[in-house]
Amino acid sequence: MTRILLTILLVANVASAIGVIYARHRHRQLFVELNRLINARDELNIEFGRLQLEQATVAESNRVDQIARTRLGMKFPEANDVVVVRP
Template identity: 70%
Template structure:
């Protein structure tokens, strides 16, 4: 009976050890994945900041006015060219 109990405890100990090893391995894999995702997030945040800065530069009123005049030949209408439509 004691021999059976000793074998049962040995088996439980081995199974528990395998479980611990598997849990640690999974923890390491998840930590590596987390680190990769954090790095990717940081890179995306940097790119997003650059794009916001570029968008702000292109959307400046002075820049839009410059492009409208140079490329599209647009200008402000003269006083005689303005028509007011009333309902």
């Protein structure tokens, strides 16, 4: 009877130790993954800031006007070229 109880306790102790080892290993894996994701998030935030700055620069009205005039050959219409349509 004592041998059976001792064997059961030994098996339970080994199983518990294996469970602790697995839990620590899994914790380390998840911690590494968390750090990788945090770094990726930070890189994406930096890229987003760059893109916002670029968008603000490209969308500036003076720049749009300059590109419309130089690349597209656009200009403001003369007063006699404007036609007002009324219902």
